[in-house]
Amino acid sequence: MMEYVDVDEKLAVDKFYVDEDNAHIVLRELGPGDMMQFHTLELACPAGLYECLPDGTVRFDYAGCLECGTCRILCGTTILEKWEFPRGTFGVEYRYG
Amino acid sequence: MSEDKFDAIVVGGGLAGTVAAYLMANAGLEVVLIERGNFPGSKNMTGGRLYTHSIEKIIPGFTAEAPLERKITRECVTMLTDDSAVGLDYRSTRLGKQGSDSYSVLTSVLDQWLADKAEEAGAQIIAGISIENLIVREGRVCGVIAGDDELEANVTILADGANSLLAQKIGMRAEFKPSQVAVGVKELIRLPASVIEDRFCSSDGEGTASLFVGSPTAGSIGGGFLYTNKESVSLGIVATLSTLVEGNRSAPAMLEALKRHHAVAPLIKNGKLLEYSGHIVLEGGYDMIPKLIGDGVLVVGDGAGFCMNLGYAVRGMDLAIASAECAAKAVIEASGQGDFSAESLAVYRTLLEQGFVLKDMKTYRRFPHFMDSTPRLFDEYPRLAADTMEEMFVVDGRPSIPLRKAVMPHLKRIGIGTLIKDVRKGLGSL
Ligand SMILES: Cc1cc2nc3c(=O)[nH]c(=O)nc-3n(C[C@H](O)[C@H](O)[C@H](O)COP(=O)(O)OP(=O)(O)OC[C@H]3O[C@@H](n4cnc5c(N)ncnc54)[C@H](O)[C@@H]3O)c2cc1C
Ligand code: SF4
Numbered sequence: 014m015m016e017y018v019d020v021d022e023k024l025a026v027d028k029f030y031v032d033e034d035n036a037h038i039v040l041r042e043l044g045p046g047d048m049m050q051f052h053t054l055e056l057a058c059p060a061g062l063y064e065c066l067p068d069g070t071v072r073f074d075y076a077g078c079l080e081c082g083t084c085r086i087l088c089g090t091t092i093l094e095k096w097e098f099p100r101g102t103f104g105v106e107y108r109y110g
Numbered sequence: 111m112s113e114d115k116f117d118a119i120v121v122g123g124g125l126a127g128t129v130a131a132y133l134m135a136n137a138g139l140e141v142v143l144i145e146r147g148n149f150p151g152s153k154n155m156t157g158g159r160l161y162t163h164s165i166e167k168i169i170p171g172f173t174a175e176a177p178l179e180r181k182i183t184r185e186c187v188t189m190l191t192d193d194s195a196v197g198l199d200y201r202s203t204r205l206g207k208q209g210s211d212s213y214s215v216l217t218s219v220l221d222q223w224l225a226d227k228a229e230e231a232g233a234q235i236i237a238g239i240s241i242e243n244l245i246v247r248e249g250r251v252c253g254v255i256a257g258d259d260e261l262e263a264n265v266t267i268l269a270d271g272a273n274s275l276l277a278q279k280i281g282m283r284a285e286f287k288p289s290q291v292a293v294g295v296k297e298l299i300r301l302p303a304s305v306i307e308d309r310f311c312s313s314d315g316e317g318t319a320s321l322f323v324g325s326p327t328a329g330s331i332g333g334g335f336l337y338t339n340k341e342s343v344s345l346g347i348v349a350t351l352s353t354l355v356e357g358n359r360s361a362p363a364m365l366e367a368l369k370r371h372h373a374v375a376p377l378i379k380n381g382k383l384l385e386y387s388g389h390i391v392l393e394g395g396y397d398m399i400p401k402l403i404g405d406g407v408l409v410v411g412d413g414a415g416f417c418m419n420l421g422y423a424v425r426g427m428d429l430a431i432a433s434a435e436c437a438a439k440a441v442i443e444a445s446g447q448g449d450f451s452a453e454s455l456a457v458y459r460t461l462l463e464q465g466f467v468l469k470d471m472k473t474y475r476r477f478p479h480f481m482d483s484t485p486r487l488f489d490e491y492p493r494l495a496a497d498t499m500e501e502m503f504v505v506d507g508r509p510s511i512p513l514r515k516a517v518m519p520h521l522k523r524i525g526i527g528t529l530i531k532d533v534r535k536g537l538g539s540l
Contacts, residue, residue, distance in 0.1 A: 014358075015358055015359070015360055015363070016359060016360070016363040016366070016367075017363075018360065018362040018363045018366045020362045020386075023297070023362075023383060023386040024386060026383050026384065026385060026386060027385060027386055027387075030148075052355075053355035055360060056354055056355050056357070056358075056359075056360045056361065057293055057351055057354055057355055057360070057361055058360075058361070058388075059293055059294075059295040059361050059362060059387075059388025060362075060388060061360065061362050079387060079388035079389070080153060081273075081293060081388040081389050081390050082272065082273035082390050083291075083293045083351065083388070083390055085273070086285075086286050086288060086291055086351065086390070087288060087351060087355065089285075090285075098146055098240050098273075098275070099240075100240060101146050101238045101239040101240040101256070102147075102148055102238040104147075104153070105153070105387075106147065106148055106152045106153075107151070107152055107153065107154060107155055107218045107385060107387055108218060108385060109216040109218055109219060109298050109342075109384060109385045110151055110154050110155045110156060110216050110217035110218030110219065110220075110221070110385075110387070
């Protein structure tokens with residue numbers, strides 16, 4: 014069992030300009046054989062955006078993405094259909110860094 | 111965008127990009143820097159410590175003028191197990207001496223300051239545009255493409271950071287392996303300056319760099335860091351992807367475990383979260399350096415893999431700055447000759463080799479392998495240290511046994527031969 018951390022609460026202090034018209038990361042339709050890959054993203058995404066719900070369904074939302082590229086490195090050629098930077102001006106904006 | 115051809119286009123407004131643009135503009139070249147975020151620095155995060163030797167010579171007076179946080183005069187390394195902490199605490203007036211001084215920084219703030227310097231020197235800064243592709247004609251990079259816009263230049267400098275998609279697109283670098291990359295997660299926590307100075311026993315304006323190794327990263331290669339800033343603390347973890355994904359503690363949970371550790375929690379008590387950030391750290395070292403030079407193109411900074419994870423610290427900022435300086439010099443020289451071929455730009459590599467960038471990368475070449483092949487560093491050795499301390503200091507009325515005898519079982523658990531081998535391997539890689 015993975016320890017639960019409320020990352021959303023932390024992301025809430027960050028500044029985001031979400032591009033509602035264009036998802037910069039797209040997860041492809043997953044089969045049972047893809048769950049191992051998905052689990053690596055659950056562990057590694059610093060924003061905790063890849064979630065496996067108790068009923069076995071998966072959830073991913075690009076809105077809180079910190080654009081680190083971790084999921085691209087782990088699964089860019091497997092379960093991710095698309096990984097791009099958000100279009101110019103969109104995405105996270107660090108005020109301190 | 112304009113139709114004019116520039117002397118140089120710099121992609122990316124981090125430390126590397128802003129410094130390269132500043133130097134080339136100062137030399138009279140027509141330079142444009144393009145950043146995908148709303149301002150240079152807006153996408154960037156770092157751990158926290160800049161060695162200023164590299165930049166003081168580029169911008170004299172940098173240390174006095176730039177928005178730096180605290181001068182680091184105290185270094186701590188702490189090994190953690192779930193219920194204990196064993197630390198080294200080094201303080202020396204030599205740490206802050208000019209030439210070897212280092213400062214905690216907030217990179218988004220610093221990058222903006224540097225971009226302003228570049229602009230004052232005459233560089234044009236365009237923010238909010240993401241470069242999607244490079245213009246390549248007959249194997250020569252001739253400029254950049256964003257949407258329907260194209261912009262041409264004699265040389266394009268890729269300063270687009272650790273995830274350099276552009277270098278990958280034109281075949282200059284291979285895809286990363288999870289063992290070459292770590293993910294960093296950080297919280298910036300606000301605390302009043304007086305509280306920071308009291309908790310970290312530092313005088314006015316001075317700061318602490320603190321590293322943690324052990325239980326929070328749950329056996330994964332990696333560790334925690336803490337840097338004190340003027341009115342905040344940067345607290346984070348770094349964990350190598352290949353081992354992180356084999357464990358069962360997520361990166362955000364590692365940071366939470368560090369925050370809650372009884373040796374860390376009092377340091378940040380009553381602090382307020384200002385920012386939460388994530389970024390990758392390249393830690394493959396010398397062996398992951400991509401192709402650095404092509405016709406009309408150079409790669410600098412993190413984009414070129416110039417980053418070292420030395421276990422006790424990540425160093426990339428001074429390498430980004432120094433590599434940008436080498437690249438700028440190469441472009442200035444090439445402009446004088448009007449030749450922007452890879453042969454003409456090859457002086458970039460020569461300069462990197464003469465300076466500290468490639469020398470240091472070579473010196474520490476075997477270090478990534480040492481960390482990879484010595485998982486005990488992150489798990490058993492912190493426990494050994496804690497167990498030894500327990501034998502020494504926990505007095506509970508039971509008859510004492512000699513320390514040597516008490517520690518033996520712990521040493522045997524690891525194997526004395528293994529310990530000696532690890533020490534030798536570690537020293538050999540440094
Ligand atoms: C957790 C962590 C801790 C660290 N700790 C330290 C430390 O204590 N000391 C140290 O010296 N180093 C440290 N480092 C390393 C250091 O932060 C980096 O080496 C350094 O910041 C790299 O600078 P850069 O300019 O090369 O890249 P970046 O700062 O990443 O800049 C790249 C820029 O390019 C832009 N960009 C990318 N693609 C495009 C595109 N297509 N179009 C337009 N713009 C684009 C980005 O938005 C960004 O602004 C740490 C790193 C991390 C992640
Ligand atoms: S890029 Fe980083 S923050 Fe964004 S979804 Fe992927 S792993 Fe998570």
